[in-house]
Amino acid sequence: MKYNFLLEIGTEELPSKILCDISEKLTNRIILKFKEKNIIFKKKKIFASPRRLGIQLTELYYLHKKKFNTGPSTEYALNKNGTLNSIAYAWIKKYNLKKKQIIYIKNKKKIFLSYKLKKIKIQILIKKIIKKILSKFYLIKLMKWGHCKERFIRPVKNIILLLNKNIIKLNIFQINTKREIYGNPYIYNKKITINNPAEYTEKILKLGQVINNFKKRRNKIKNDIINIVNKIEGKVKIKKNILNEITSLVEWPKICLAKFKKKFIRIPKEFVIHILENFQKCIPIYNQLKKLTKYFIFISNIQPKNMHFITAGNQKVINARLNDANFFYKNDLKKIFEKNYFKLKNIIFHKKIGNLLEKTKRLQILIITISKKNMINIKYAIRSAYLSKCDLLTQIVTEFPEMKGIAGMYYAKKNKEKKEIYTAIKEHYKPCFSNDNLPKNNLSSILSIVDKIDNLTGMFIINKQPKGKNDLFGLRRITIGIIKIIIQNKIKINLNKIVKTNINLYTPKKKNKKKKIHENILKFIENKVLEYYIKLGYKKNIVYFILLQNSIKNLLFINKIIINTHDFLNYKHKNSIIKIYKRINNFLKKNENIKNKNINIKLIHHKEEKKILYLTTKIKKKIKILLKQKKIKAIKQLLIFKKPINIFFKKITINKKNTYKKNNRILLIYNIKKIFLKIINFNLFI
Template identity: 40%
Template sequence: MKKKTLLIEIGTEELPSRFLYTMSLCFYQNFKKELKSYNILYKKIKHFFTPRRLALKISDIDTSDRILKINKKGPSIIDAYDKDGKPTDAAKRWANYCGISIDQASHFKNKKGEWLLYQAKKKQEKIEILLPKVIETALKKIFIPKSMRWEITNKKFSRPIRNIVILLDNHIVQGKVFDIDSHNFLQNHLCYKEKKIKINNAQEYPSILFEKNNIIADYEIRKKTITKEINTIAEKINGFTKDNPSLLEEVSSLVESPKAFLATFEKKFLKIPKKILVYTIEKQQKCFSIYDDKKKVLPYFIFICNIHSKLYKEIILGYQRVMHARLSDAEFFFTNDRKIKLEDYLLSLKKVLFQNNLGSLYEKTMRLQSLIKWVAKYSCSDKKNSSRAALLSKCDLVTNMVCEFPELQGIVGMYYALEDQETKDIAIALKEQYLPSYSGDKLPYTLIGCSLSIADKIDTLSGMFSIGNIPTADKDPFALRRLAIGILRIIIEKKIPLDLKMLIKKSLFLYDEKYTKNSILYDKIINFFIIRLFNWYEEKGYNINIIKSVFSYKLTQPIDIDKKIQALSFFQKLHYSKSIILSIKRISNILEKQNEKISGEININLIKKTEEITLFHTIENFDKFTKDLFKEKKYKEVLLKTKELEKPIYNFFDKIKIYHSDLNIRKNRLILLHKIIKIFSKITNFSYLY
């Protein structure tokens, strides 16, 4: 076995930072799959990437020649020969495809029968010939949201590919990838005169890049380097930077030769609301804010340059000029917006379309005001303040600040509301109305925020369904699935006793009363919610049979569904749960075999045997004890109490003959069993759990 180190580097034009990590990971995974398909062995693979390169370094790859074993299964012997023993057309076609005659085929047997088999051995192409094909296939299989075509070759990738390096130790693997010849010259940093860096051996990667021009190809090392530098700089001015993983990851994907610098901005900009100031510095300019020990923003920022230069003073001045311009814009918009109160922007919403056929943002605001009063009854949020929050909820959308920085919607509303002396809960609700904004995002903290978020999301969702903008299997342009999950998460995690059926009907009524009579529209929306909720539990790892059992009852109150799923998941882990479930199965099977429906009350006078008397009293006591528990939806406590039924049910089956010769006694005993099933059916359909 010949083991070598393989290096592959794909030099490109500047790749988009937000897709860079995913692209590198896909390249790595695709390449592994391709190697596996050719049965090529190796020790490990490490992937590297910068904005201008994707690279793989494979340790101890087996480069020895390989013999491939070919096994091609043919038709069964029954189908391969006719009654006279002559090959059928199916057998002939198969043999022709394999390039053999029927006589050259062997046979093999398994449990299902006997089959024709073609076996052969052939020499696999040398690894030097295979590698360019494998690399190009791995690159082409990368999912790229938006790709580019370039030059006359019309090749397609995220950005034009300009350079290919394929090295096996010190040997250059000759070949073409995307019509570019491979060699042993790495792509250099964009800012250097020398366009290439010669590499003599695959082992030298990635250290040679750093030694030549401070290029850090390893993403994790790049992140650590940046983190260390910004912390060191911040400490020098007695400050610190807050953890911001998304900013750190984006900046690490924007540079390949990182160098951190400290810059300043004018103190007057500290008057800009903190969130807006930080947004401008971090989101707009991709720089790091610095805070003092009281968590106040200092008039400094740290930026990451993509080059190590002696002219660093000019670079700092350049960044400061750009930052000054951006903060001046923010200051101007803020000052201009504050000439009137937030509420005064309300009428301007009449000129802004919410959605075709759904009216303006002003009309949406009016619907939210009505809807939130109804939601507030269940969320226990203050009705008056909730209504006020709904009235102000969309006002910031027409401010200069949000028009310039759309991502600040809600945050701007919160600051402006506080400036107008609105209560803190109302102001915070304006920010929280858009939460959760993505999978796993935090939920609103305030009760008003929860109410407003639910009202806003259901208004959008029911409105979109009413005009036919319904998500398909592969398209959801209005993110309605995300809105549905957001509503469900708030209801469940904040324990708001809302019924989806009532919520949908209330929302549809506010659009048009006729929609509440449209059962097809209502069913589409409720089914959309139920499917989302079912998938949500499945993704969280709950037992699929428990989910199916609860959902089979077509419940529409998320809290009730959640409590039952939680209780059954807990119950399933109890040592006696299997015994109880098997008893339910046995009782159900007995009752299903009856020709007539079992109903009516138990005749106490017909209960004679000790075991059935004990079971009867246990059921009676169980019913009394759990009556309030069922009302309060304390299903876990109910299921714990079922332990008391285990032994009486067992003794009943062990000692009592159900099919008594006296038909009245037989029916009485069946009614007793039916009463047990009625108790358990209040919780779920246990037939899914057998």
């Protein structure tokens, strides 16, 4: 029999920033457990709104599996005429089987004796699964309320659990499952009876005034915003995270147009956008020239008769926040920005490792070495590190902490600093979640790297490194950021050296302890490098082996090897090339390996030797150019050696009495090996 299944958990308002994550985790766990218990379904619908989580499964049924026991061979269990003999009947008696349950497979000369599992009551099975999942739902910090023993993300008010027309009776969170749900609390806060899962979506939409499907609600909000903005000939940049958060705050969205006072356009646009998007969850509107206008969009969860009253209230709040920002901004401009530097000693970086002035001094020392390697103006580099934390003492950042970096950029610009310097101040805080979040220029990248390395080093020195799932200081995220910046922006840096220097800049420790901290930090970075490449789709065992063979100090070199290896593994003629290298390598193991002498052309007489020499010289030049382009082009060149190498080993004798000729021929082969290893470490495959 096939069923329709419905679960809805009615709660107090769920956290908007993680609503999608909560819904996804809950759904995935239910589906996974159902599959484990042989509960199959055809379609699923997921529901998520501020006050409800739900899932609907259609054509759900329990898959009864047959259990098989292997019987005796047909040679012994069947008579000559094909009927069962006494041996077969002994098996039948042992498993208490009926004749219909016996399956003959003569071609394999075996009899399989089968019997069905006992029928399972699907209602009881679902009840156990749902109770277990809800009572042990680990995702974020859970809440406890009243006298309820179980915990959940927010207090639970109502649970509906239906299988077709029947309620699956369950008591959890001191609540009994029912068939009644509640609609939008601001529009229709009454009970709605659900007779079967099929009518759920229509009833909650028409009666309850709730669009319970997250994607449909989000698409409606997005389309309505675009329609309103088009009417006033404006433009919008709808950020995915802001749109998701707005969608998570409303159940019956009403899109409204409002405006703030025109004078606030003079405030740096980042301040205005931040207040609109992050504080009030509004969408700023731009003109056709992509400049910020006084108009913005806000989303209401109700549709009152007097919308003007709601709009006026939102405008009042926005104007008040922008007025504060304007006041702080003007006050900050009255002060000399760089004078905040010495006041940084009053801000504690961490009580065990000092203040922000000490941190800034470390950054100035660390940035010099990396800047030299990357051809950065040293004066600009030191100056950017000097000013990097000065905005933390401004009034605007004190009120709006998320404005750090952006505020520093504006104040440094007003202070007539160079563009490279104020850009680096802005960008060094970038979180590096994706390639779009990375610093854009080299100075910004280097300042970001040294800032993150100093955070990482400091936490390891005071033994605050991540343990298990705990990562209070976000060191895993910081390290992935360092790796991304180095690789994506091609920053030359010796991680081994910079970490060692950083450790020495902190309070002096015992040598043994310093060495241990240094090893632990590099090992931690190495693990994150492995994780980084696995997430990009590279093979774990290959990346792991490359990291074992190479020092972590040069990430650009490691990146080059990993990409080359990945390209090679996807090349259709890879096995032929590996075979060539194996033959060369095996030969050189058995013969002397003369590395430091040049080939004597006068000793080359055979056409096979001449061919090898000609190809080696020709490919050396080609590969230098090709390695700067796509590496696979260089790899393809190696196939040229396939035929000449085979002929060479077949016709040329190495072990001549003439030592000079012998060494010359060994050098010919050794030079080919060097070409192979320039492109990729073929020792990975032998």
